Amino acid sequence: MKERIQDIIGDNFVGFYLHGSLAMGGFNPKHSDIDVLVVTDKPIRLAEKRNLAQFFLDYSFSPYPIEISFLSKKQLMDWxxxxxxxFHYSEHWRERYENDLFQGTYQYFNEVIQTDPDLAAHITITNYRGICIEGKPIDKVFPKVPLDDYLSSIMGDYLECIENIAEDPIYCSLNMLRVLWFLDEGVISSKQEAGDWGQRNLPMKLRNTVKKAAENYADGKDSWSFEKFELLLLRDYIAGKVQELLKNENPLT
Structure with a gap:
C-alpha cells in the first residue's frame, strides 16, 4: 500500500503513519480497520485524488478495510x-467514489477542502501510540492537539453510542469504556484494552456485560447475547462517571 501511494503522489510524500488498533496492539482481523495517516508536502492534485480513490477501491478489504486520511503539512501546522x-478513504466513502469514477463526475473529487472532527482523535492517538512506517518522525510532523479538541472529537462518537448501545452493544460498550478510561486516568486505549480494563475496574454487577462485549469482539462472533436492561445499566453507569469526570481537571495533567 505505502509503495503504491508513493507512486501516485511522488515527491509530495512526507510520511506514512499507523494509528488505531494495529498500532496499539489490539488489531482484530474480524472487526478492525487498518488506520493510516499520510502527510504530504503540499496539496494533492485532482488527478492524484482520482488515482488514490481507484487504488483504495481495489485495495480495501484485501483482506482488511482501510481508513486513511491525507493531510498537508500546512493543514497540520495551522491547526x-x-x-x-x-483526501480521505473509508468504506463509508466507497459508493461515492465508485459513482464519481464510473460517471466521470466531480461531486467528491474537487478542490473543495473538507474537514473531519475525527482527525483530532486520530492525530492524538498517533502522537501517543502511533507508528511511523516511513518518513519524518511523528513528533516532527504532527501538532500537539489541544485537549478540548480531542475531547470534542471523542465525545461525538461517545454520544452516538449512548443512543445506540442496544443496537450495537459491542462497539458502543467498548468505545464508551475507552472514553471513561481516558477521562479517569488519561490512558489512550484500544477497544480490547478498554474491555480488559472495564472487567478489572467496574462494579461487579457490570463486569459480566463488559466481559461478553470484550469476548464477542475478540472472537468475532456473537457468542454472547445481551439483555437490554444490562446494556442500559452499563450505559447509565459510564455516563454518570463521564459527567463527573468532565467537571474535574485535565485528565492528562
Whole structure:
C-alpha cells in the first residue's frame, strides 16, 4: 500500500503513519480497520485524488478495510478543529467514489477542502501510540492537539453510542469504556484494552456485560447475547462517571 501511494503522489510524500488498533496492539482481523495517516508536502492534485480513490477501491478489504486520511503539512501546522484534509478513504466513502469514477463526475473529487472532527482523535492517538512506517518522525510532523479538541472529537462518537448501545452493544460498550478510561486516568486505549480494563475496574454487577462485549469482539462472533436492561445499566453507569469526570481537571495533567 505505502509503495503504491508513493507512486501516485511522488515527491509530495512526507510520511506514512499507523494509528488505531494495529498500532496499539489490539488489531482484530474480524472487526478492525487498518488506520493510516499520510502527510504530504503540499496539496494533492485532482488527478492524484482520482488515482488514490481507484487504488483504495481495489485495495480495501484485501483482506482488511482501510481508513486513511491525507493531510498537508500546512493543514497540520495551522491547526484548527475540525481539521481539514486533502483526501480521505473509508468504506463509508466507497459508493461515492465508485459513482464519481464510473460517471466521470466531480461531486467528491474537487478542490473543495473538507474537514473531519475525527482527525483530532486520530492525530492524538498517533502522537501517543502511533507508528511511523516511513518518513519524518511523528513528533516532527504532527501538532500537539489541544485537549478540548480531542475531547470534542471523542465525545461525538461517545454520544452516538449512548443512543445506540442496544443496537450495537459491542462497539458502543467498548468505545464508551475507552472514553471513561481516558477521562479517569488519561490512558489512550484500544477497544480490547478498554474491555480488559472495564472487567478489572467496574462494579461487579457490570463486569459480566463488559466481559461478553470484550469476548464477542475478540472472537468475532456473537457468542454472547445481551439483555437490554444490562446494556442500559452499563450505559447509565459510564455516563454518570463521564459527567463527573468532565467537571474535574485535565485528565492528562
Amino acid at each position: 484548527q478543529h475540525p481539521c481539514p484534509f486533502e
